[in-house]
Amino acid sequence: xxxxxxxxxxxxxxxxxxxxxxxxxxGGRRPGPHRSGGxxxxxxxxxxxxxxxxxxxxxxxxxLPFVWTAWLSLTRYxxxxxxxxIGLDNYTRLFQDEALITSIRNTLLWxxxxxVLPVGLGxxxxxxSYDIKGGPWFRLPFLLxxxxxxxxxxxxxxxxxxxxxxxxxxxxFFGMPGGDMSFLNDGPENxxxxxxxxxxxxxxxxxxxxxxxxxxxxRAPIEAARIDGASGWRLFRHVLWPLMRPxxxxxxxxxxxxxxxxxxxxxxxTQGGPGRTSETLAVTMYRDVFVADEYGYGSxxxxxxxxxxxxxxxxxxxxxxxxEDH
Amino acid sequence: MRSTAASAVLRRAVLAGLGLIWLFPTYLILAxxxxxxxxxxxxxxxKPSGSFALFDNIAEVWERTDIAQSLFxxxxxxxxxxxxxxxxxxxxxxxxxxLRLRYGFAWFMLIYGGSIFPxxxxxxxxxxxxxxxxxxxxxxxxxLIHLAINIPFAxxxxxxxxxxxxxxxxxxxxxxxxxxxxxxxxIFLPVSWPALAAVFIFEFTFTWNDLLFGLTLTQSETARxxxxxxxxxxxxxxxxxxxxxxxxAGLVVSLPTVVLFLATQRLFARGLSIAQL
Numbered sequence: 001x002x003x004x005x006x007x008x009x010x011x012x013x014x015x016x017x018x019x020x021x022x023x024x025x026x027g028g029r030r031p032g033p034h035r036s037g038g039x040x041x042x043x044x045x046x047x048x049x050x051x052x053x054x055x056x057x058x059x060x061x062x063x064l065p066f067v068w069t070a071w072l073s074l075t076r077y078x079x080x081x082x083x084x085x086i087g088l089d090n091y092t093r094l095f096q097d098e099a100l101i102t103s104i105r106n107t108l109l110w111x112x113x114x115x116v117l118p119v120g121l122g123x124x125x126x127x128x129s130y131d132i133k134g135g136p137w138f139r140l141p142f143l144l145x146x147x148x149x150x151x152x153x154x155x156x157x158x159x160x161x162x163x164x165x166x167x168x169x170x171x172x173f174f175g176m177p178g179g180d181m182s183f184l185n186d187g188p189e190n191x192x193x194x195x196x197x198x199x200x201x202x203x204x205x206x207x208x209x210x211x212x213x214x215x216x217x218x219r220a221p222i223e224a225a226r227i228d229g230a231s232g233w234r235l236f237r238h239v240l241w242p243l244m245r246p247x248x249x250x251x252x253x254x255x256x257x258x259x260x261x262x263x264x265x266x267x268x269x270t271q272g273g274p275g276r277t278s279e280t281l282a283v284t285m286y287r288d289v290f291v292a293d294e295y296g297y298g299s300x301x302x303x304x305x306x307x308x309x310x311x312x313x314x315x316x317x318x319x320x321x322x323x324e325d326h
Numbered sequence: 327m328r329s330t331a332a333s334a335v336l337r338r339a340v341l342a343g344l345g346l347i348w349l350f351p352t353y354l355i356l357a358x359x360x361x362x363x364x365x366x367x368x369x370x371x372x373k374p375s376g377s378f379a380l381f382d383n384i385a386e387v388w389e390r391t392d393i394a395q396s397l398f399x400x401x402x403x404x405x406x407x408x409x410x411x412x413x414x415x416x417x418x419x420x421x422x423x424x425l426r427l428r429y430g431f432a433w434f435m436l437i438y439g440g441s442i443f444p445x446x447x448x449x450x451x452x453x454x455x456x457x458x459x460x461x462x463x464x465x466x467x468x469x470l471i472h473l474a475i476n477i478p479f480a481x482x483x484x485x486x487x488x489x490x491x492x493x494x495x496x497x498x499x500x501x502x503x504x505x506x507x508x509x510x511x512x513i514f515l516p517v518s519w520p521a522l523a524a525v526f527i528f529e530f531t532f533t534w535n536d537l538l539f540g541l542t543l544t545q546s547e548t549a550r551x552x553x554x555x556x557x558x559x560x561x562x563x564x565x566x567x568x569x570x571x572x573x574x575a576g577l578v579v580s581l582p583t584v585v586l587f588l589a590t591q592r593l594f595a596r597g598l599s600i601a602q603l
Contacts, residue, residue: 046506050421051433054414054477058440061474065451066443072450079450125344128337138338140588141345144352147583149535149553152576156355159371159569166354166371200351232333261444264537286446295450302447310442 066306073299083296090300099276100301103284106191107260110280113195114202114259115252121199122206123248127236130214139207146204154268157197158184184270187277194278198265206251213247214240253316260309281305359383359573366569383574387559390571392547393578396555399465400534401582403551407472408480408529412522414473415480416488420510423488424496434485441478449542456543463545471539476529487521488514531583552579 073090075083094100125142129135148156160166161183172179183193217240225239263282266272272279272287279287285305288298358366361375363383387393418437422430452471453462461467491514499509515522540554547555556575559567 047421047425047427050425050506050510051418051427051437054418054437054481055433057414057470057474058437058477061452061471062440062443062448065448065455068451068454069447121344125341128341132334132337138341138345141348141352143587144584145348147531147587148580149537149576149583152355152573152580155569155572155576156351159368160351160354162368165368169369169372200348203348257442263444263446268537282444282446285444286449289446289450299447299450302444305444306442306447309444310439313439313442 069299069302072295073303075296077295078293079295086296090297093297094300094304099279100281100284102187102276103279103281106188106278107262107280109188109191110195110262111256111259113192114198114255114262117195117199118202119206119251119255122203122251123210125203125207126210126214127240130211130240139204139211142207143204145201148201153197153201153265157200158269161193161197184278185274187275190270190278194265194269197269198262201265206255209251210244210247213244217243249319253319256316257309257313260305260312281308355573355577358570359577361570363568363570368569371569379570380574380577383570384578386571387556387575387578390567391555391559391575392550393552393555393575395547396550396552397579399468399549400552402465403468403472403536404530404534404582407469407533408476408526410469410473411476411529412480412484412525415477415482415525416484416515416518416522417510418477418481419484419486419488420514423485424491424493424514425506434481437481438478440474441482445475445538449538452539453542462543463549465549467543468539468549468551471543472533472536476533479529480525483521483525484518487518491517527586530586534583 072083074085074087076086076089077083122142125139129138132138145153163182163185167183168179168181171177171181181189184190221239221243222235225235230239261282262280263286266278266280266283267286270278272283276284276287281301282305285298285301288294288301290298292298354371357374358371360378360380360383362377362379363386365375365377418434421427422434427433448471456462456467461470495513496509499513500506504512535553536551537553537557540551541557544550544554556572556579559572559575
């Protein structure tokens with residue numbers, strides 16, 4: 001996740017360092033204990049014991065279920081009796097499923113919307129509140145919603161967005177259009193309405209990450225730019241923004257992977273409806289399994305979603321590592 | 327100089343405006359959670375409540391649900407699982423980065439790879455697996471699954487953190503003859519506590535707010551987490567539960583995370599910046 005400058009490696013160590021880097025990960029390599037040293041042999045085996053609890057738990061509780069799901073995706077299974085092997089039929093069905101196409105469209109809307117709104121506005125608030133008196137107080141309203149649970153979120157926003165609810169009342173009161181709009185009843189409008197809710201909840205955590213990033217920027221280049229007369233937009237564009245780029249990549253990367261898996265908010269607000277218009281891939285999968293009892297088909301959707309998320313994650317990690325290795 | 331002052335005013339104005347928009351839903355929650363259950367009317371939801379009935383509403387929540395026991399269970403899950411997760415994540419990060427585990431990056435990716443699975447995908451296999459073992463509907467079962475899903479993020483942050491700790495500390499300690507475990511417990515764990523705390527707070531919030539695993543893997547009042555317990559109350563709101571009661575319930579269950587988040591804001595920021603997130 002971090003992008004860190006590699007410490008300069010002396011020429012005599014270069015090849016050894018490179019082997020180590022390839023072998024032992026990429027985070028902030030520094031010349032360290034010698035591989036061939038006597039002390040190394042002593043803790044050689046033990047090191048695996050340190051990784052294994054984490055690895056074991058992840059393997060048994062996360063990978064094993066995935067393997068089972070991958071197998072189920074090749075079967076027809078309603079949760080009773082035993083799965084019947086049908087080869088790739090579920091996968092060919094995927095591409096003829098109208099509901100799935102809507103669901104892919106909505107998922108893409110979520111990916112685009114999440115990277116632009118909560119992340120973009122989070123950056124805006126972080127930058128605006130950077131270095132002004134009372135900054136933490138200005139940030140407080142944005143942090144409160146993050147602690148709110150999905151169920152609470154659904155309740156409050158359900159009653160804000162319901163027909164003739166608070167949102168309609170407020171829009172009419174200010175004489176704005178949309179006073180008679182039903183926010184959650186038509187697609188894709190309901191996805192946009194939920195994106196607004198999501199922005200309300202998630203802006204805070206993105207803002208916090210950017211605030212942390214801004215605080216860790218060295219003061220010297222900012223002061224130097226100020227003396228040169230840069231302020232406002234120009235200071236941001238030419239000084240802050242380039243220095244924040246690595247962090248921005250991280251925040252966008254996290255948002256990207258999370259948005260591909262969007263589930264909770266849709267499930268608590270619309271259950272993907274009405275008429276499956278607001279489903280995301282994760283909701284479609286949940287619905288196929290738990291509502292329609294189509295375990296095999298739902299599993300195929302799960303495998304599709306996991307593959308996409310995995311590829312996105314991998315591409316993102318690769319990018320980070322590419323930077324670390326330069 | 328003047329333009330700077332003007333821009334500071336403008337920045338405050340934009341922040342205050344956005345902040346007010348953000349506070350509005352929070353105000354709605356409070357206004358209506360304070361309202362006596364009988365006096366709620368959707369058309370008057372924006373108006374502040376004339377009387378203070380919050381505690382009556384909370385008492386009603388206690389009446390209608392088994393919330394006390396659920397709060398205890400959830401507190402247990404949200405404390406134990408993230409605490410163990412950051413510890414195991416730190417140990418893995420330490421082995422990979424400081425002890426230079428062979429193929430360390432592959433091991434790391436294997437652990438971190440656990441984060442790509444959509445949780446809903448895990449539900450059926452876990453339900454079946456838990457049913458075949460004594461884990462179904464137990465607190466241990468809930469702790470285990472939350473532990474597993476919290477490990478990848480902990481490992482990610484701690485690996486990055488230890489990558490930034492000077493290796494010379496490790497070498498010096500080894501010279502003095504300390505075992506690798508001792509070096510971990512006495513040196514690496516203590517220096518990383520802000521990062522550990524930051525990850526813990528994130529994961530506490532996440533575990534506290536879980537609804538899905540509670541729905542699928544528990545049944546009895548003893549093991550059921552609080553979000554699952556009040557879910558019926560809040561989703562059936564238009565059918566049965568009066569809105570003020572449901573909002574009071576939402577307020578009660580959000581309180582621990584709000585308090586934790588605000589109380590530790592400073593530490594949180596520090597922990598993350600040290601971890602170079």
